[in-house]
Amino acid sequence: MTVTDERTGAAAPVSTTPLLEVRDLHVEFHTRDGVARAVNGVDYSVNAGETLAVLGESGSGKSVTAQTIMGILDMPPGRITQGEILFHGQDMLTMSAEQRRKIRGRKIAMIFQDALSSLNPVLSVGYQLGEMFRVHQGMSRKQARAKSIELMDRVRIPAAKERIGDYPHQFSGGMRQRIMIAMALALEPELIIADEPTTALDVTVQAQVMDLLAELQREYNMGLILITHDLGVVADVADKIAVMYAGRIVETSPVHDIYARPAHPYTKGLLRSIPRLDQKGQELYAIKGLPPNLTRIPGGCAFHPRCPMAQDVCATDVPLLHPVGAERGSACHFWKETIGD
Amino acid sequence: MGRYVIRRLLQMIPVFIGSTFLIFFMVYALGDPVAALFGEKAPDPATAAQIRHDLYLDHSLGAQYLHYMKNIFVGDFGTAFNGEPVLTLMGDAFPITIRLTIVAIIFEIIIGILLGVITGMRRGKPVDTGVLLLTLVVISVPTFVTGYVLQYVFGVELKWTSPSVSPSAPFNELILPGLVLALVSLAYVTRLTRTSIAENTRADYVRTAVAKGLPRHRVIIRHLLRNSLIPVVTFIGTDIGALMGGAIVTERIFNIHGVGYQLYQGILRNNAPTVVGFVTILVLVFLLANLLVDLLYAVLDPRIRYA
Numbered sequence: 001m002t003v004t005d006e007r008t009g010a011a012a013p014v015s016t017t018p019l020l021e022v023r024d025l026h027v028e029f030h031t032r033d034g035v036a037r038a039v040n041g042v043d044y045s046v047n048a049g050e051t052l053a054v055l056g057e058s059g060s061g062k063s064v065t066a067q068t069i070m071g072i073l074d075m076p077p078g079r080i081t082q083g084e085i086l087f088h089g090q091d092m093l094t095m096s097a098e099q100r101r102k103i104r105g106r107k108i109a110m111i112f113q114d115a116l117s118s119l120n121p122v123l124s125v126g127y128q129l130g131e132m133f134r135v136h137q138g139m140s141r142k143q144a145r146a147k148s149i150e151l152m153d154r155v156r157i158p159a160a161k162e163r164i165g166d167y168p169h170q171f172s173g174g175m176r177q178r179i180m181i182a183m184a185l186a187l188e189p190e191l192i193i194a195d196e197p198t199t200a201l202d203v204t205v206q207a208q209v210m211d212l213l214a215e216l217q218r219e220y221n222m223g224l225i226l227i228t229h230d231l232g233v234v235a236d237v238a239d240k241i242a243v244m245y246a247g248r249i250v251e252t253s254p255v256h257d258i259y260a261r262p263a264h265p266y267t268k269g270l271l272r273s274i275p276r277l278d279q280k281g282q283e284l285y286a287i288k289g290l291p292p293n294l295t296r297i298p299g300g301c302a303f304h305p306r307c308p309m310a311q312d313v314c315a316t317d318v319p320l321l322h323p324v325g326a327e328r329g330s331a332c333h334f335w336k337e338t339i340g341d
Numbered sequence: 342m343g344r345y346v347i348r349r350l351l352q353m354i355p356v357f358i359g360s361t362f363l364i365f366f367m368v369y370a371l372g373d374p375v376a377a378l379f380g381e382k383a384p385d386p387a388t389a390a391q392i393r394h395d396l397y398l399d400h401s402l403g404a405q406y407l408h409y410m411k412n413i414f415v416g417d418f419g420t421a422f423n424g425e426p427v428l429t430l431m432g433d434a435f436p437i438t439i440r441l442t443i444v445a446i447i448f449e450i451i452i453g454i455l456l457g458v459i460t461g462m463r464r465g466k467p468v469d470t471g472v473l474l475l476t477l478v479v480i481s482v483p484t485f486v487t488g489y490v491l492q493y494v495f496g497v498e499l500k501w502t503s504p505s506v507s508p509s510a511p512f513n514e515l516i517l518p519g520l521v522l523a524l525v526s527l528a529y530v531t532r533l534t535r536t537s538i539a540e541n542t543r544a545d546y547v548r549t550a551v552a553k554g555l556p557r558h559r560v561i562i563r564h565l566l567r568n569s570l571i572p573v574v575t576f577i578g579t580d581i582g583a584l585m586g587g588a589i590v591t592e593r594i595f596n597i598h599g600v601g602y603q604l605y606q607g608i609l610r611n612n613a614p615t616v617v618g619f620v621t622i623l624v625l626v627f628l629l630a631n632l633l634v635d636l637l638y639a640v641l642d643p644r645i646r647y648a
Contacts, residue, residue: 072551074543105554112552117545120564122571122642131563135555167643183553 017089018045019223020069020108020191025083027064027247029294030076036294038064040247041083043321046223048190051214053226053238053255055270057291061247062227066193069225070110071100087191106136109184111213113196115176119168125152125179126164132186151182155212174205178212185216191223198233210237231274235259240327243267246292246302249321253328263330263339265307301333309334349635353628364620365406368613374398374422377611413621419614421607427618430603435622437510438599441591442584444512444519445526449577453527457534457573458566464539473535476528488521488594505596518595522588526580533576537569544568571641578634582627 027039039061046052054062067073069085071092084091087108092100112118120128129151130144139147145164152160155178157171168176177197184192197213198206214237217224228234234241234255241258243251243266251264262268269287289306292298298305304314313333321329324339332338368374375389375398384392393399396419397408412419418427460469479487495517496504506514541547542565550564589601596602600619607615639645 070552072548101554101556103554104552110552112545112549114545118549120546120550120568121644122568123563124643131555132553135553135559169644183549 017086019048019050019088020225021045021084021086021089022065022069023084023086025065025068025085026081027061027068027073027078028081029078031295034295037297038078038247038294039068040297042244042247042249044242044249044252046191046225048223049218049221050240051217051224051226051238053228053234053241054244055228055231055234055241056244057229059246059291059294060244062244063195064247065244066110066195066225066227070108070193071104072110105132105189106187107189108191108193109187109189111177111180111184111192111194111197114200115173115180116168116200118180119176121168124165124167125171126166129179129183129186132183136187147186148182151186152179154185154216155179155182157182173201174209177201177205177209181209181213181216185220188220189222191225192217193225193227195227196229197226199228199230206233213237231270243270246297247294248302248331249329250303250331251329252321254326257325257328261339263324263328263335264332265309265334265338266303268338269306269308301331309337346632346636349632353632356628357624360624361410361617361621362406364624365409365617366402368611368616369398369405370402374611374613377422377613409617418618418621421615422610422612427614430615431618431622434598434600434603434619437597438585438588438592438601440510440512441515441519441522441588441597441599442581444515445523445584446577446581448520448523449527449530449580453530454534454570454573456531458538458561460531461535461538461569462542462561464535469535472531476531479524479528484521484525484590485594487524488591491517491521492594508598510597510599515597518591518597521594522584522591526577526584530573530576534569534573537572538565541565541569571638574637574641575634578630578637581630582623585626586623 022042022044025039025042026037029036029038038059042061042065044052044054054065056062064073064078068078068080069092073080080093083093085093087103092103095103119125126145126148129148130139130141133139133144133147134141149160149164152164157163157175157178163171168179171179177200181197184194192213194213198209201209210233213224216222224237226234226238238255240252240254242249243258243264245266251258251262251267253263258267259271262271266287269285272285273287275284287306292302292305298315300313300315300317301307301310301319304310307314309332311334317333319331319333321331322335324330324335330338374396375384375392379389390399397405400408409419416428418431420426421430456472460472463469492504495501502517503514506518546568547560547565550560555564585600587601588597588599589605591597592599592601593605600623603615604619606612607619
């Protein structure tokens, strides 16, 4: 039993089943160098109207988990070896391809990082938006066009009517990401997975896009899984955080607790490596070492070779996600010491 | 776009003049059309001079060329040495070769793209390896071998079609010759489509299309194929000219009286007006096909806009 499981009942005031629940998910990739274990037992859940931020370095398995939920993992080389993904309590991994397709876009939608490469370069944005209505709701071209203009207005793209026939390359980066958001929102899904939605944008535009996303999420009462490596983005919009390392969740927590008192040395390291104004002139902290090679994840706690607090036990015993307080969990043998100092 | 077309049309003028002059020079200056007319026999000098005068051959090469060009623009391609106007020969030959080319292009599009999509989506599977090997064989074996083999198998042994084509060359008789003509290009279309599909299947926008919950056929046709076909369409476009000019071998094998046949006869007999006239038209076909391809490119890929 994990902390995530115990928590779901209390965290969901409306219904007892969470909107989405990932249980003990394992995903591996067969590569030339061996089997890369990208996801090694991830548990998390999201309720309607709630934002879960999944935090981690590249290669921590956060995107692979998202792609597995979405059902867009490349298989092969990817393979789901274990686990369940429950949507309204129903395991999506046992559904037929057609059932899953009907959930995609309609119930669960995804926003990708790089809108320029994620939008089809040779189709107009109007066509790509309208496709959602035409395919899923059987609308005529004309109706779909009207709905698409409405959508573009919703995400505040100026002169939507004139720009509906434009192609992705004719928009700026921020506008393109708005189109991605519009496309994800088209059918008012219950859950949106945003995979680094603002990473490719410059800082001022990042804030605008993030605000828009948060606002629309509140309005439609959607669940949101926000995948990011940017702690700054998370603080403003997330309700709870799951920190991932080497395919495992190492810490889960409501958003504010984690900033004040991180319960895992990795989270602590991440927080310390954010540049702060009062440390101007001093050397910036960096977690020593590199993320592990996924084909050769260290035994015991995967983080132990880089951990400043590591003891002998860390190299041999895999720490489970211990409950460390209200709705919090840490996968560290020495969470007490971590949270304490 | 309009300005681009006009510029391209203007650019065609020097290419047209250069290439036609070259062929004119090769036929008229390097060979002796009058001597060819008399074959083995030595011509009577007075008659030869008369013929030279009638055919405008007693002027300088430049003047001859200008004279020829002037006539072309009023639709006079001269007279073949057997007394038939070249224009009449063209009127007979071009419709046949155009029909043959159409059959070949249809084969390229349907079979080439289909095989390309199938192999591109099943890379490394037996289908892929098999088709790839087959294209290699087709590309390596020259047309005059595959042509005769297919003619023998389907025309003589199986009798599915007549081994030679009647003078009127209806479409149904052109199916086998069209396939033979298309074969090498078809193999290239298959390989090009395969590579293009394989490259695009992992593209982000294809992943987006899947994430949108679109049915598989829609993802493949509207998103994957639409992008992958851009280089293929370009290839097929430029191939139109090559097929029309390159039908010489195929037309010989199946006894089709098209452009290739006339050109072959013209070259064999050093029949200058025929050769120059037909090549001039082929040059025009090449140039227009290339322009068409460039314009099509802009239509297919909105990122390319000609100013």
